[in-house]
Amino acid sequence: MTVELNHSSWTFRDLGSGVPVVWIHGFPLSSRLFDPQLPIPGVRHVLPDLPGFGESADPSRAMTIDAYAEGVLDVMDRAGARTAVIAGLSMGGYIAFAVARRAMERLCGLMLLDTRETPDTPEGRQGRLDSIETVRREGTTPIIDAMLPKMLTEETLKGNPDLVERARRIMESSSPAGVIAALEAMAGRPDSSELLPAIEVPTLVVTGREDTITPPADAERMRSAIPGAELLILDEAAHLSSFERAGEFNRAATRFLGRVQPRR
Numbered sequence: 274m275t276v277e278l279n280h281s282s283w284t285f286r287d288l289g290s291g292v293p294v295v296w297i298h299g300f301p302l303s304s305r306l307f308d309p310q311l312p313i314p315g316v317r318h319v320l321p322d323l324p325g326f327g328e329s330a331d332p333s334r335a336m337t338i339d340a341y342a343e344g345v346l347d348v349m350d351r352a353g354a355r356t357a358v359i360a361g362l363s364m365g366g367y368i369a370f371a372v373a374r375r376a377m378e379r380l381c382g383l384m385l386l387d388t389r390e391t392p393d394t395p396e397g398r399q400g401r402l403d404s405i406e407t408v409r410r411e412g413t414t415p416i417i418d419a420m421l422p423k424m425l426t427e428e429t430l431k432g433n434p435d436l437v438e439r440a441r442r443i444m445e446s447s448s449p450a451g452v453i454a455a456l457e458a459m460a461g462r463p464d465s466s467e468l469l470p471a472i473e474v475p476t477l478v479v480t481g482r483e484d485t486i487t488p489p490a491d492a493e494r495m496r497s498a499i500p501g502a503e504l505l506i507l508d509e510a511a512h513l514s515s516f517e518r519a520g521e522f523n524r525a526a527t528r529f530l531g532r533v534q535p536r537r
């Protein structure tokens with residue numbers, strides 16, 4: 274379904290029935306990243322493509338992490354989901370924090386995948402600005418070429434060409450305008466550290482043991498700051514841990530989601 278929201282048109286898929294889970298993808302990816310999660314039983318999967326990614330048209334204005342969060346809440350409204358589990362991977366996690374900050378009452382659970390609560394360092398921010406210049410000059414290919422080797426483990430990169438190709442195709446569905454808007458939004462994102470102790474819904478923190486972008490130390494720090502949070506570290510997985518180790522992730526997510534109560 275494609276919906277016109279106040280700052281862009283968003284395409285989202287709404288599949289299955291059960292506990293609503295809104296899956297928010299990372300950068301530069303699309304909701305197809307979560308196709309391996311569709312077999313999780315008892316779940317209504319709401320899968321938006323952020324503007325300029327996957328099937329969604331380019332953003333019609335500059336984006337911030339809060340603007341994406343506003344879009345996610347609008348998608349929930351259009352889907353008729355008053356509350357949902359918000360599952361965000363990496364940039365999707367930054368957006369999940371912004372959704373929680375704006376409207377904790379719309380959450381009935383949180384899954385934080387390969388993400389972190391801290392903002393960019395000054396060097397990180399400069400790297401985003403350099404990447405924006407690269408995209409303006411050369412398009413998205415150099416960004417994809419630089420990021421793909423960090424998304425999956427070396428073993429997968431060498432031994433599982435099908436999975437690597439799938440990841441690349443998902444990344445190639447990102448438009449230059451979408452990538453630039455997301456880089457600007459991530460560079461300007463706020464620190465979510467103070468939010469963590471105030472998270473009042475069941476939370477599962479997940480990361481790949483070989484994730485070098487948001488390593489296990491980030492996940493452990495978030496777990497210890499969020500009341501009652503659980504931590505899952507997936508072996509033989511890098512940054513796209515739920516994609517690379519879908520079987521193990523889906524088993525843990527099924528157990529976690531089985532304990533979530535939709536809020537009234």
Ligand code: MLT
Pocket residue numbers: 298299300301362363364365459486512
């Ligand atoms: C992502 O996967 O969304 C990005 O690696 C996040 C980031 O660059 O901070």
